Amino acid sequence: MSTTDLAAPEDTATPAAAANPLAAFVQAPREVPLDAYWMPFTANRQFKKNPRLFVKSAGMHYWTDDGRQILDGVAGLWCVNAGHNRPKIVKAIQDQAAEMDYAPPFQMAHPKAFELADKVAKLTPAGLNKVFFTNSGSESVETALKMALAYHKVRGEGTRTRLIGRERGYHGVNFGGISVGGMVGNRKQFGAMVHGVDHIGHTHDPKRNAFSVGQPEHGAELADDLERLVGLHDASTIAAVIVEPVAGSTGVLVPPKGYLNRLREICDKHGILLIFDEVITGFGRTGNPFASQTFGVTPDMIVMAKGLSNGCVPMGAVAVKQSIHDAFMNGPEHLIEFFHGYTYSSHPLACAAALGTLATYEDEGLLTRAADLQDYFAQAVHSLRGEPNVIDIRNIGLVGGIELSSIPGSPAKRAFDIFLDCYERGVLIRTTGDTLALSPPLIIERGQIDQLVDTVRGSIRRHA
Numbered sequence: 265m266s267t268t269d270l271a272a273p274e275d276t277a278t279p280a281a282a283a284n285p286l287a288a289f290v291q292a293p294r295e296v297p298l299d300a301y302w303m304p305f306t307a308n309r310q311f312k313k314n315p316r317l318f319v320k321s322a323g324m325h326y327w328t329d330d331g332r333q334i335l336d337g338v339a340g341l342w343c344v345n346a347g348h349n350r351p352k353i354v355k356a357i358q359d360q361a362a363e364m365d366y367a368p369p370f371q372m373a374h375p376k377a378f379e380l381a382d383k384v385a386k387l388t389p390a391g392l393n394k395v396f397f398t399n400s401g402s403e404s405v406e407t408a409l410k411m412a413l414a415y416h417k418v419r420g421e422g423t424r425t426r427l428i429g430r431e432r433g434y435h436g437v438n439f440g441g442i443s444v445g446g447m448v449g450n451r452k453q454f455g456a457m458v459h460g461v462d463h464i465g466h467t468h469d470p471k472r473n474a475f476s477v478g479q480p481e482h483g484a485e486l487a488d489d490l491e492r493l494v495g496l497h498d499a500s501t502i503a504a505v506i507v508e509p510v511a512g513s514t515g516v517l518v519p520p521k522g523y524l525n526r527l528r529e530i531c532d533k534h535g536i537l538l539i540f541d542e543v544i545t546g547f548g549r550t551g552n553p554f555a556s557q558t559f560g561v562t563p564d565m566i567v568m569a570k571g572l573s574n575g576c577v578p579m580g581a582v583a584v585k586q587s588i589h590d591a592f593m594n595g596p597e598h599l600i601e602f603f604h605g606y607t608y609s610s611h612p613l614a615c616a617a618a619l620g621t622l623a624t625y626e627d628e629g630l631l632t633r634a635a636d637l638q639d640y641f642a643q644a645v646h647s648l649r650g651e652p653n654v655i656d657i658r659n660i661g662l663v664g665g666i667e668l669s670s671i672p673g674s675p676a677k678r679a680f681d682i683f684l685d686c687y688e689r690g691v692l693i694r695t696t697g698d699t700l701a702l703s704p705p706l707i708i709e710r711g712q713i714d715q716l717v718d719t720v721r722g723s724i725r726r727h728a
């Protein structure tokens with residue numbers, strides 16, 4: 265039997281059905297030519313000495329090329345929210361590939377693009393009812409930043425050219441995204457980047473907020489840093505502020521109570537657009553379709569990707585307020601209103617995958633499932649308090665961050681070793697610096713939360 269014989273779609277989301285479909289056979293180790301592929305965001309030399317290869321996925325699990333079952337504790341890369349190989353998504357992609365491979369998105373379209381935009385607009389907070397498609401989170405960020413600049417220009421406020429990000433923010437890897445982003449490692453190799461960018465301070469405050477369960481109590485006033493930048497640059501020069509409601513890639517930083525509301529108020533006061541980057545928090549991660557709904561704060565634009573198509577076909581989107589869209593709808597009707605788009609915007613396969621994904625979320629109530637599980641999940645991750653080197657634990661919905669003290673002189677080494685150890689013991693987690701991040705598919709069962717956290721606990725102890 266080959267691995268492709270196992271590819272028939274079947275619902276493996278339930279624990280019983282998720283029994284190891286590879287258990288009956290052991291695959292001969294595959295000869296893989298490792299040299300040519302320059303891997304992204306990877307320690308290439310370390311990896312190629314001891315490669316970690318997945319060849320199969322179903323429900324909550326991956327399988328490695330040597331037949332080991334791995335519990336997915338990070339939804340692939342925070343994207344496989346409905347779990348792996350879900351039947352509606354698989355079928356939607358297969359059917360679309362057979363029916364129509366590609367349709368140009370400039371001056372032409374296909375019906376599923378409109379259907380999908382309509383469904384996404386119904387999930388976003390009221391008022392954000394226009395949707396622009398991209399192929400990734402990074403492209404969605406660039407799209408939102410360009411929209412913000414162009415919006416002010418078409419309204420006659422072309423002096424608003426400054427973009428504001430936040431320290432410790434991650435907004436993908438393109439030039440706009442790394443410029444407004446606040447991760448030093450992602451910026452330092454790339455020169456001056458986009459000009460006219462500034463940053464407010466981050467919200468991480470372990471002195472006051474360590475081991476907060478859910479939203480930290482202290483720090484709403486940190487949003488006032490935006491007033492400082494308005495004082496420095498003047499509001500008439502500022503187009504937009506972009507933040508992640510929960511910063512994911514810099515270690516799961518949950519917004520302090522009242523912080524996002526305050527940011528909204530300051531943006532409103534000064535006519536500055538507020539953009540939420542919900543690439544990680546979108547599609548159910550915090551217990552609602554979007555974190556904007558969880559925190560009760562509506563931005564002017566929402567950047568999304570990942571969970572939109574369950575990671576199955578690359579796709580991103582930007583949802584914007586009607587008023588932003590309408591500001592562009594001027595001039596002769598035969599002329600293009602917004603000079604932006606991608607060859608693969610609203611790609612038919614991506615739209616099919618996303619429609620299958622949204623149907624799966626709806627059938628199984630997945631976009632609110634994190635709200636039901638969050639207390640159990642919180643208890644589980646906070647049970648790691650007191651384990652060796654654990655200096656903070658942060659959580660919201662089905663996302664958790666466990667911060668460890670660094671080995672002196674070797675930042676990120678302890679977490680990386682724990683990541684490798686968990687993998688050897690059948691659990692996939694993610695690390696950023698010395699923080700372990702957990703963000704499992706939203707179909708996770710309580711017993712699997714226990715397995716995830718207990719495996720992490722064992723690894724933390726082994727690396728004390």
Ligand SMILES: Cc1ncc(COP(=O)(O)O)c(C=O)c1O
Nearest residue numbers: 400401402434435436541543544
């Ligand atoms: C908040 C946020 N924005 C943007 C991105 C970039 O998305 P992509 O890797 O799809 O370009 C990510 C990726 O993790 C993200 O977490």
